[in-house]
Amino acid sequence: MMVDPSSLPERDSYRLMISAFVPRPIAFVSTRSLAGINNCAPFSYSMGVSSRPMVLAVSVGERDGRPKDTARNILDTREFVVNMVTEATAEKMNVASGDYAAHISEFEEAGLTPVPSDAVRPPRIAESPVNFECRLIRAITVADNTVFFGEAIRLHVDDAVLTNGTVDIHKAKPIGRLGGPRYCRTQDVFELRRPTVTGPKGAGKTEAR
Numbered sequence: 001m002m003v004d005p006s007s008l009p010e011r012d013s014y015r016l017m018i019s020a021f022v023p024r025p026i027a028f029v030s031t032r033s034l035a036g037i038n039n040c041a042p043f044s045y046s047m048g049v050s051s052r053p054m055v056l057a058v059s060v061g062e063r064d065g066r067p068k069d070t071a072r073n074i075l076d077t078r079e080f081v082v083n084m085v086t087e088a089t090a091e092k093m094n095v096a097s098g099d100y101a102a103h104i105s106e107f108e109e110a111g112l113t114p115v116p117s118d119a120v121r122p123p124r125i126a127e128s129p130v131n132f133e134c135r136l137i138r139a140i141t142v143a144d145n146t147v148f149f150g151e152a153i154r155l156h157v158d159d160a161v162l163t164n165g166t167v168d169i170h171k172a173k174p175i176g177r178l179g180g181p182r183y184c185r186t187q188d189v190f191e192l193r194r195p196t197v198t199g200p201k202g203a204g205k206t207e208a209r
């Protein structure tokens with residue numbers, strides 16, 4: 001089939017998009033409100049943007065025409081933490097995605113443990129083995145979403161998931177988001193080495209991305 005997405009009703013467009021653009025990493029974003037309430041919620045419209053400086057982007061939609069708590073907190077404080085979602089934290093992440101009022105902390109609802117961050121006010125999620133402490137560098141509105149670009153000014157990685165200085169996927173066991181209520185594990189891993197190109201563009205850059 002071929003479709004013009006603009007001709008689809010919003011719900012169908014959403015369902016098709018989240019089933020077609022897969023798998024997506026899940027940014028489990030913790031924030032703190034001006035009133036001091038710790039908030040956390042998952043966002044799979046997320047991406048890595050830059051490695052040095054280390055920048056991540058998270059796209060937050062609206063709820064009934066109003067900003068979600070995460071968006072409001074980031075705009076108010078210019079700080080957020082992106083936490084990894086693993087097989088072990090999947091259920092709690094799902095609980096945290098519920099529509100709770102702003103004065104309710106998803107940490108308590110989901111049974112997650114807030115631990116102080118090093119450089120920002122929002123707490124990290126203790127159960128997540130990887131946490132990026134981010135400072136907002138830019139917010140861009142796209143339709144009814146706000147894309148938050150955060151520079152990671154601290155990166156925490158639990159030593160238990162490290163192998164040779166990088167995150168070992170078999171130890172961390174992150175999960176990804178698919179369409180509908182579906183998720184994927186990341187344990188069926190294979191390797192490809194990028195080809196060495198000797199030509200005008202390449203000259204043997206084996207470390208290229």
Ligand SMILES: Cc1cc2nc3c(=O)[nH]c(=O)nc-3n(C[C@H](O)[C@H](O)[C@H](O)COP(=O)(O)O)c2cc1C
Pocket residue numbers: 026039040041042043044045046059060061062068069070071093094096097098099100177
């Ligand atoms: C796996 C998963 C991924 C999600 N991704 C997004 C997303 O990319 N953008 C979005 O606006 N909401 C997303 N949601 C829904 C939010 O998590 C949900 O609206 C949440 O209640 C927002 O919480 P807040 O009001 O505390 O910010 C996702 C939910 C789940 C379970």
